Amino acid sequence: MSTDAWRQGLCHTVDAMHNNPCQTTATLRGVLDLRISIALTQVVHHSLLDSHMKKRLIFSNVLCCLGLTFSFGQEANLVFESQPAIVDVGSSGATLMPRVVGGMIVLEHRAGPTEPAYSIYSLDGRLAARFRIDIPEALETIDSRLVPLRGGAGFVAIAIAVKGLNRVANLCFVDSGGKLGSVVQASPYFPTHLTVASDGTIWGFGGTGRDDDATANDPVVFHFSNTGTLIGTALPRKLFGSEPPFEVDPQSGPAFLTSGGDRVVLYTPHTRQLIELALYGKIIGSYVIPLPDQQRQGQSSQRPMGLAGLAITDRDAIYARLNGGETAGLYELDRTDQRWVPLSQSLMEKLRIYSLIGCVGENLVLTPAGPRGPQFPVKQIRVTTRFTP
Numbered sequence: 001m002s003t004d005a006w007r008q009g010l011c012h013t014v015d016a017m018h019n020n021p022c023q024t025t026a027t028l029r030g031v032l033d034l035r036i037s038i039a040l041t042q043v044v045h046h047s048l049l050d051s052h053m054k055k056r057l058i059f060s061n062v063l064c065c066l067g068l069t070f071s072f073g074q075e076a077n078l079v080f081e082s083q084p085a086i087v088d089v090g091s092s093g094a095t096l097m098p099r100v101v102g103g104m105i106v107l108e109h110r111a112g113p114t115e116p117a118y119s120i121y122s123l124d125g126r127l128a129a130r131f132r133i134d135i136p137e138a139l140e141t142i143d144s145r146l147v148p149l150r151g152g153a154g155f156v157a158i159a160i161a162v163k164g165l166n167r168v169a170n171l172c173f174v175d176s177g178g179k180l181g182s183v184v185q186a187s188p189y190f191p192t193h194l195t196v197a198s199d200g201t202i203w204g205f206g207g208t209g210r211d212d213d214a215t216a217n218d219p220v221v222f223h224f225s226n227t228g229t230l231i232g233t234a235l236p237r238k239l240f241g242s243e244p245p246f247e248v249d250p251q252s253g254p255a256f257l258t259s260g261g262d263r264v265v266l267y268t269p270h271t272r273q274l275i276e277l278a279l280y281g282k283i284i285g286s287y288v289i290p291l292p293d294q295q296r297q298g299q300s301s302q303r304p305m306g307l308a309g310l311a312i313t314d315r316d317a318i319y320a321r322l323n324g325g326e327t328a329g330l331y332e333l334d335r336t337d338q339r340w341v342p343l344s345q346s347l348m349e350k351l352r353i354y355s356l357i358g359c360v361g362e363n364l365v366l367t368p369a370g371p372r373g374p375q376f377p378v379k380q381i382r383v384t385t386r387f388t389p
Contacts, residue, residue: 076332076383082380095372144157154175158204192255195257205220210237263278265312272290314361327348330364331343332386363380364382
């Protein structure tokens, strides 16, 4: 059968979907079966991919063989919007961008040697804890990322203990009142990002000290138990090009590590790559997603937008805040076409001024972009999901 005849026959099949979807689904399944062998020859088998990801690659290649693109997305609609909660930082000093993780608002301070490093708030804006971490017997403790543990069991932070000429990375476990408990050495791994997955395990994204070696096999993802025991590692450094994948890119923005549903998601800005890991460590999604060009007065500026926020819902929909130009706002990941798709025009206009700082269940959590005073609002929204795995 010629390619033209093949495609013509398939077009008749697709047209029938509007009249008899059930019959057409069965017909299309048979048509796909005839060409599956062609698609299989185009699939790159990677040892890190699990069976679900391989099936998706096969299906994607089948569609490519047919010359078709199917889109099941619909326009995103706002289905819920909370009243804003007011977070009062008081006189605790300048803070970094707030993050919502584990159902709590986490603020990291630009703290001095005796000042609090972290402030934790509930989603209604009430202060839950304020503390700093000082590792015993360390000349200095350099705080990094902190996230809540599951079930209200407190917090875990990555902190660097300076001991003479040595710097040792540690997982520091803190109770809900801010009291330091166990300190578990993470070195030779130095996570700069942390997340706690739905199964309670701790994931880190960072380096090993040889981060400038683009050919290194050293891992950049570290998987720990809920008490800090190393379970495994993933993703060699050499997969990510010349720049360390967990560091900020001056043009594209920061790296991210987050989790939701049944997966962990990391994003590296240098290669614009987003990778999804199953909770047992296998890759279940890997995408290189171009950032749209910034628009100025309706014209492309030939400069890409920056990604400034990333969140995944419990249904595994992934959203991002893209900055720069007239099309800044909230976007949803279309995994099939490997692109960021803006929300509806009305929602983009309504939410353009907000930064994306996290997710609670199906709700995205927002705060106004730009400089923050001693008080700032945080609100939740929910939109209809268009793209899921």
